[in-house]
Amino acid sequence: MRTTTDARAKSPDAVKPSLSVSVMTHPDRMNAAERIRERLGPQVDVLLAVDPEPDGPRSALRSARLAFSQARESGATHHLVLQDDVEVPDGFVDSALRGVAVHPEAALSYFVEWGSRTAVLARWAALTGVGAVPVVNPYVPTVALCLPAALAGELGGFLESEAYQGEADDQAVLRFVRATGTRALVTVPNLVEHSDLPSIVGNTGHGARRSVSFPAEPSYRDDASVLDVPRLMPFFAWNTGAALVIDTANDVPATQRPALDVLAAWGTDEAALRESFAAAVGTAAAGARVFEAASREQLFSVWLIAVAMGRCSGGSGRTRSPCSAAGWTIPWRRQPCPHSLRGPCASSPTRTHCSTTPPP
Known part of the structure; x- marks a missing residue:
């Protein structure tokens, strides 16, 4: 950051x-x-x-x-x-x-x-x-x-x-x-x-x-x-238990997307995420007791926010964060551009990809 x-x-x-x-x-x-x-x-x-x-x-x-x-x-x-x-x-x-x-x-x-x-x-x-x-x-x-x-x-x-x-x-x-x-x-x-x-x-x-x-x-x-405020910000909504990614430049409900969808758009497989979560919980000292306090899906949402924060702060090893204002080049036909959160790339709605340059 x-x-x-x-x-x-x-x-x-x-x-x-x-x-x-x-x-x-x-x-x-x-x-x-x-x-x-x-x-x-x-x-x-x-x-x-x-x-x-x-x-x-x-x-x-x-x-x-x-x-x-x-x-x-x-x-x-x-x-x-x-x-x-x-x-x-x-x-x-x-x-x-x-x-x-x-x-x-x-x-x-x-x-x-x-x-x-x-x-x-x-x-x-x-x-x-x-x-x-x-x-x-x-x-x-x-x-x-x-x-x-x-x-x-x-x-x-x-x-x-x-x-x-x-x-x-x-x-x-x-x-x-x-x-x-x-x-x-x-x-x-x-x-x-x-x-x-x-x-x-x-x-x-x-x-x-x-x-x-x-x-x-x-x-x-x-x-x-x-x-500096990132353009995209992972956020756990305490009142709903949802893991979201918020567009800080246009923070209204219509621009919020599920964190799982955004991570998928960035190339992360949902099945792999759930497998990693299960492994992390299984090796924790508290073990299954954590599920006595909250549901598995709620705890997965909390864990997902930590993963998204890691990606946004450069945890993927890239030199630039996918949550920066420049965003990350990604096709929008299957997944909306994650730097606009509104479907086709905001910079050029007729293009199949964002016009921004991907991180090295």
Whole structure:
């Protein structure tokens, strides 16, 4: 996978970053918010953003609006908003400050949920030693989100005047960063964990919503590298158990294809894949016990995503990834071109092959 470096990181003229913090909370969860304030209090100023309409419709938007607006009077260079169900580790403030030092103009999330699209990129980054990934979710993770203070205050106003009725706060934040041209990134590793408190906004049915990468002693190094988003991205859909390949340039259901079909289009035999999967499970220490937790087909889908990630990251031995923007030359009469995911090659619908050059 390719990476870029944030050119704004540690500019000679950069002001030493400082941090103010707001904790979004609800009257029913004040104890949790107070615990976070006590934990961070000696190092930074922490304000509580208590839902002003606690008996209103379930929504995080009201406290989010207040939390980001509190940046206007913080006096710090950056403002961090935490939700009250985060677990804050030792050394968090120092790590958070290192993050904003290398990405000073970004909307920087210190958490992404392990089943999301962005989590796929985070795993790639962890495997390759990259320090951050772009947000590719249809929302910006807001469990622990830091912005330049002026921009955070502007976001508070946006949530006040521009958010739709019933809109989720993280989706409204995505509209804001797009409107302002702000780059949304997630640190790898994540710097906070999501606890198991019951969801106030109705997400309890989603199951555990844990961090994709939260080590025993999380810290953020001085690393301005950012993973480039691949054109094609393998993705395990946690809500359906399907192994998919997503077109990140046009991420709508119509462009998603089963990973098995895409691997077949790249020349991988399904029977061989299933045989390899069976062999891998059969030699694992857990053995057949894994099938007590999930069906064989679901576990095969998880395994298939690992295979697809290997192919996309160059595990086939080729020097260029089949998931790059250039794609891989392949006939479309039997299999749609995998770099467009839409049937005939997008660059030339009348040709029997893609016009792109295959990897050497």
